[in-house]
Amino acid sequence: MSGPRHLRLGVNIDHVATIRNARGGDHPCPIRAAHVAAAAGADGITAHLREDRRHMTDADIARLVAEVALPLNLEMAATPEMLAIALANRPHAACIVPERRAERTTEGGLDVAGQEASLRPFVARLGEAGIRVSLFIAPEARQVEAAARLGVPVIELHTGPYAHAAEPGVELARLEEAARLAAAAGLEVHAGHGLSYANVGPVAAIPELAELNIGHFLIGEAVFCGLAEAVSGMRARMDAARRSANARP
Numbered sequence: 001m002s003g004p005r006h007l008r009l010g011v012n013i014d015h016v017a018t019i020r021n022a023r024g025g026d027h028p029c030p031i032r033a034a035h036v037a038a039a040a041g042a043d044g045i046t047a048h049l050r051e052d053r054r055h056m057t058d059a060d061i062a063r064l065v066a067e068v069a070l071p072l073n074l075e076m077a078a079t080p081e082m083l084a085i086a087l088a089n090r091p092h093a094a095c096i097v098p099e100r101r102a103e104r105t106t107e108g109g110l111d112v113a114g115q116e117a118s119l120r121p122f123v124a125r126l127g128e129a130g131i132r133v134s135l136f137i138a139p140e141a142r143q144v145e146a147a148a149r150l151g152v153p154v155i156e157l158h159t160g161p162y163a164h165a166a167e168p169g170v171e172l173a174r175l176e177e178a179a180r181l182a183a184a185a186g187l188e189v190h191a192g193h194g195l196s197y198a199n200v201g202p203v204a205a206i207p208e209l210a211e212l213n214i215g216h217f218l219i220g221e222a223v224f225c226g227l228a229e230a231v232s233g234m235r236a237r238m239d240a241a242r243r244s245a246n247a248r249p
């Protein structure tokens with residue numbers, strides 16, 4: 001399936017590396033997971049190289065770029081170390097995320113509005129290297145506007161609060177509004193964090209979205225049904241949500 005209405009699926013394979021690292025060997029191999037995801041309908045691979053290397057390693061990133069045909073979206077903190085690694089590996093895209101050492105996963109969005117000046121040269125260096133820069137932000141107008149001022153081509157909206165809300169309607173409306181605003185400003189809009197079979201539909205139906213990045217649920221589900229089935233199951237749910245949204249008058 002292709003065309004402007006196609007919603008891309010980026011499969012985040014960090015937690016394949018989490019399981020591998022639990023025993024310190026090389027199984028399960030995240031590169032193999034990337035190949036399986038590609039064959040099952042993923043449009044891209046996402047990997048977060050964290051400062052503490054708790055899941056992905058530098059060698060994993062180099063291999064993902066060299067050996068996997070799908071575009072790599074490298075999630076990274078805005079630090080000199082990560083900038084150097086991105087420039088050395090030249091992934092297709094880099095998504096800048098906030099990072100705190102003690103957090104279990106990425107907790108909030110990047111405060112682009114508060115860090116505009118320090119992010120500007122960072123974003124410029126990545127862009128000059130031909131890396132498509134994305135900023136992972138909360139669905140707030142001031143963050144979208146700051147991202148647009150920085151001239152990045154892409155933002156990724158943080159769907160964690162939506163995914164974890166007891167009453168997700170308000171959070172969904174915030175995502176819809178931010179996606180509209182960003183698309184009107186000429187930004188390509190992605191979304192991710194905490195998405196699962198149960199909650200992906202309403203997000204996939206947001207017409208301005210071009211890509212979803214999904215990891216933890218898919219790797220967890222793969223324990224029960226295999227990674228290929230988990231990825232193709234997500235792909236099917238995303239496509240069904242898009243089809244029914246498009247069919248609405």
Ligand code: PXP
Pocket residue numbers: 012014048075095097105106136156191192193194195213214215216217
């Ligand atoms: N997008 C970004 C920017 C993230 O940091 C993460 C988590 O690494 C994801 C998407 C995927 O989130 P999850 O693993 O909850 O699907």
